[in-house]
Amino acid sequence: MKITEKDVAYVAGLARLALSPDELTDLTGKMDAMLGYVDKLNQLNTDGIVPTAHAVPMANAFRDDQVVASIGAAAALANAPLGVEDYFQVPRVIE
Amino acid sequence: MSVPQLTISDLAKQLQEQKTTAMAVTRQSIERINSTDGQLNAFVTRCDDAAFKEAAAADVQLRAGSAGPLTGIPLGLKDIFSTKGVRTTCGSKILDNYVPVYDATVVERLRKQGAVIIGKLNMDEFAMGSSNETSSAGVCRNPWDRNHVPGGSSGGSAVAVAAGQVAAALGTDTGGSIRQPAAHCGVVGLKPTYGRVSRYGVIAYASSLDQVGPITRNVEDCALLLAAIAGYDPRDSTSVDRPVPDYQASLNEGVAGKKIGLPREYFIDGLDPEVKRAVDAAMEVYRGLGAELVPVSLPHTDYSVACYYLIATAEASSNLARYDGVRFGVRHAGAGGLIDMYQQTRSAGFGDEVKRRIMLGTYALSSGYYDAYYLKAQKVRTLIRQDFTRVFAQVDLLLTPVAPTAAFKIGEKTDDPLQMYLSDIFTIPANLAGTCAMSIPCGFDAAGLPIGLQLIGKPFGEGEMLQAARAFEQATDWHTRQPSL
Numbered sequence: 001m002k003i004t005e006k007d008v009a010y011v012a013g014l015a016r017l018a019l020s021p022d023e024l025t026d027l028t029g030k031m032d033a034m035l036g037y038v039d040k041l042n043q044l045n046t047d048g049i050v051p052t053a054h055a056v057p058m059a060n061a062f063r064d065d066q067v068v069a070s071i072g073a074a075a076a077l078a079n080a081p082l083g084v085e086d087y088f089q090v091p092r093v094i095e
Numbered sequence: 096m097s098v099p100q101l102t103i104s105d106l107a108k109q110l111q112e113q114k115t116t117a118m119a120v121t122r123q124s125i126e127r128i129n130s131t132d133g134q135l136n137a138f139v140t141r142c143d144d145a146a147f148k149e150a151a152a153a154d155v156q157l158r159a160g161s162a163g164p165l166t167g168i169p170l171g172l173k174d175i176f177s178t179k180g181v182r183t184t185c186g187s188k189i190l191d192n193y194v195p196v197y198d199a200t201v202v203e204r205l206r207k208q209g210a211v212i213i214g215k216l217n218m219d220e221f222a223m224g225s226s227n228e229t230s231s232a233g234v235c236r237n238p239w240d241r242n243h244v245p246g247g248s249s250g251g252s253a254v255a256v257a258a259g260q261v262a263a264a265l266g267t268d269t270g271g272s273i274r275q276p277a278a279h280c281g282v283v284g285l286k287p288t289y290g291r292v293s294r295y296g297v298i299a300y301a302s303s304l305d306q307v308g309p310i311t312r313n314v315e316d317c318a319l320l321l322a323a324i325a326g327y328d329p330r331d332s333t334s335v336d337r338p339v340p341d342y343q344a345s346l347n348e349g350v351a352g353k354k355i356g357l358p359r360e361y362f363i364d365g366l367d368p369e370v371k372r373a374v375d376a377a378m379e380v381y382r383g384l385g386a387e388l389v390p391v392s393l394p395h396t397d398y399s400v401a402c403y404y405l406i407a408t409a410e411a412s413s414n415l416a417r418y419d420g421v422r423f424g425v426r427h428a429g430a431g432g433l434i435d436m437y438q439q440t441r442s443a444g445f446g447d448e449v450k451r452r453i454m455l456g457t458y459a460l461s462s463g464y465y466d467a468y469y470l471k472a473q474k475v476r477t478l479i480r481q482d483f484t485r486v487f488a489q490v491d492l493l494l495t496p497v498a499p500t501a502a503f504k505i506g507e508k509t510d511d512p513l514q515m516y517l518s519d520i521f522t523i524p525a526n527l528a529g530t531c532a533m534s535i536p537c538g539f540d541a542a543g544l545p546i547g548l549q550l551i552g553k554p555f556g557e558g559e560m561l562q563a564a565r566a567f568e569q570a571t572d573w574h575t576r577q578p579s580l
Contacts, residue, residue: 008454015412015457016419017450018438027454033513034455038401041471044478051473052480054303054333055529056290056554061332075196081426088421093433 002035003028103262103316107164110157117153117167121146121211124169128213128260131580134241137254139174139232140182140215149211156209164319166209171255171264174215174232175222176202176307177296181212185298186220186230186248189424189444199296200331201265201307201324208323213261217251220446221415222272222300224248225518228509229448236505237279238578239544243502246276252310253280258580263311263320267297269304270403271497271522274534277310278497278547281536281576283317283564284310288554289529290335292321293328301410302333304403304526313574314535314565318342321557340558350566351385353559356490360396361521367500373538373546374496380570381494386563389490393482396524398475400516403523405459405472411449412456418444451512476527483528487553492563495521497534497547521549530554535564536573545573 008028012019019027073086082089101109109115125143132138146169153167172178175185177195179202184190198206205212217235219227227235227250235250237243238258245254249266253276256264266273268286277284285308292307299305309320322343327336357378362371378388420426420440427443429435445453459468486493498518508515525532530551537548548567552560568574 003458007458011454011458011461014461015453016416016434016437016441017445017453018442019450023450027451030451030512031455031458034404035458037513038405038468038472041398041401041405041475044395044398044475046471046474046478049474049477051470052476052527053473055476055480055527056288056333056335058290058333058335063329071196076422078196079193079423081420081424090421091428091432091436095432 002032101262102312103164103168103319106168106262110167111162113157117150117157117211118147120167121150121169121213124213124261131258131260134236134580135238135254135258136233136235137217137251137258137260138214139184139217139251142181142212142214145181146211146213153209153211163208165205165323168210168263169213169261170205170210171213171216171252171261172202173218173249173252173264173266175218175267175298176265177298178202178212178215181215183215183298184231185222186218186232187444187446187449188231189418189440191231191425193423195296197296200293200328202296204324216255216264219248219250220449221298221411222248222267222269223411223448223452225271225275225515226503226508227251227276228505229446231446234505237502237544238580239281240502240542242504243544244279244505246279246502248272249310250276253277253282253284256280256282256310256312257578259577263309263316265307265324266310267305267307268526269300269407270526271519273308273310274497274522274532274547274549275519277534279502279545281545281573282310282312283314283533283535283574284308285317285321285533285557286525286531287321287325287557288531290333291531291555291557292324293331293334295328295330299414301407302414303410304407314561314568315343315346317533318346318561337555342558342561345558346561346565348562349384350381350563353386353492353563354389354490355381355386355563356389356391356486356493358391358393358396358486358493358495360393361495365499366496369540370496370498370500370546374548377537377548377567378494380567384566384570391486391490391493393486393524395475395478395482399479399523399527400520402472402475402479402527404455404516405468406476408452408456409459409469410456412453412460415449415453448512479524480528483530491553492560493551495549495551497521497549501540501542501544501546525551531557531560533560533564535567537571538573
């Protein structure tokens, strides 16, 4: 096994996903199969190879620092599940 | 006259000669959707009322003689493009109620050119899938055989074009999501070079791979629609500031004297014999047109799927962190505090395939595994890119199958994600290399399902690739076949 249910439960916490026991078992099997498959990359010697983060050569993209109109608070909040005045509302963070 | 027979160029001609009106064309498109979409499920959201308003505005332009080639043309959009005031779900329950407050740049461009937006098209959830089976709007069916998948993730876009519901559509392609459904539905689909088309307002899956492109009935329309959306956009820092060539002007220059490479790694044992026969026949067509076919090698092809599923899932795990029930989308509040709300929202809102990819990507990026998985995959990506650079020093284009088989049956691969992933083996490398590639119809299997031919061009070589596609299309009639609905 490349990965255990304990590992999967830990990663689920990082990804902010709550998994049912059935989901945990199913996902462990499927992730294990996938990790077994991607192991084939280790057949390749990549010492000294520069990693590709971006396929097209590109330098930093700069633009003039000009003030333009923004969408405004009402539009920004239009899709919020909960809002109050000009704010997004979330469950209490600090008790 | 009916929409199914008509391409963008035919329609534009009829509209400009005032033989029909944008209102009439829009009505036909909507009637066609009414009569066929119950069987196909290509549309997630319809925009009938807005479409008629846009058509009326287009008719004013047409009467004034100020119309362009897209004025009054009915188009569909994959439900991944932000559309101001029109629900945009990305095929996910988590965005079930999401109504963007702005248009994506490509949508803005189409609107400015007078196109009529008919509606939003079905897709795999967050563009993660090769069969359109992971959509929250339900499966979408292949018009050639409704027991088969249309391909994915831009399944609805390919179906709507193949079924004559719209004249053309836009899709997105991260690992083949335009080309594979285009092949499975018998239409033309093009993934531009990374950076050629703005992604501003396009819901992100894997940002170093995603690209927007057209799905059309023929190559001429493909050139036209690509020209309409291509070009630099200061709002997308990955878009490339480079002039857009006149694709249509050079379209009929033919392939005589061109060198077309046949990468041996794409003609493997798993290739369906009927697909192989159709692609072999296409090679003969190109020989007959004066192209020189050259055997070449892309030695790292076999590592593409593994490389892709680490890079794409890693990027997805980061991109999809934004769906947290705070700023948009559906919230599921738990009994606990903020973290519980995040977990309940994401667990209820994402489907199984999206969860699998977020999990694999989070794992590949997590402390202790980053070097072994993500960094390793990025290094292998360099080797795959170098394969293409080397081969494009020898040849002008590459010719390959789009997929190892024609469209598979609905449900056939849903329990085995790895088998599903492997069906993308021939389309993924172009995304990893960042270059352009397209699918054109090149035949049918014995069951009557379409087969697609892939052309892969040099980076920013869309013009040359379209010429070769056009030459093939003029020598064959596969693109004129239509499913009976």
